[in-house]
Amino acid sequence: MPMDDSAKVQQLKYAISKAIDECEPEADDWHLIFAALTAVFTFYLAAACPDCRRKTTDALKANIPVMLNNAAKVAAMSGLPPICH
Numbered sequence: 001m002p003m004d005d006s007a008k009v010q011q012l013k014y015a016i017s018k019a020i021d022e023c024e025p026e027a028d029d030w031h032l033i034f035a036a037l038t039a040v041f042t043f044y045l046a047a048a049c050p051d052c053r054r055k056t057t058d059a060l061k062a063n064i065p066v067m068l069n070n071a072a073k074v075a076a077m078s079g080l081p082p083i084c085h
């Protein structure tokens with residue numbers, strides 16, 4: 001599962017972000033947002049076969065360094081302070 005930046009992925013990312021924003025999370029709800037995203041991830045993993053579940057979670061683990069690097073870049077561009085604490 002390579003990182004995908006296709007138009008469909010962007011459309012889904014927008015829809016998910018919009019749904020989260022519509023719940024009007026508070027700054028200290030940061031951990032709750034990730035708990036909800038993890039639950040959604042698990043729900044969709046359940047729709048796949050065991051082999052695809054393993055490949056998907058292996059790819060997620062492998063992409064963590066890229067995710068951290070991209071998050072640092074986005075945070076630096078936003079100039080906003082962290083909301084997690």
Ligand SMILES: [Zn+2]
Pocket residue numbers: 048049050051052053
């Ligand atoms: Zn499969």
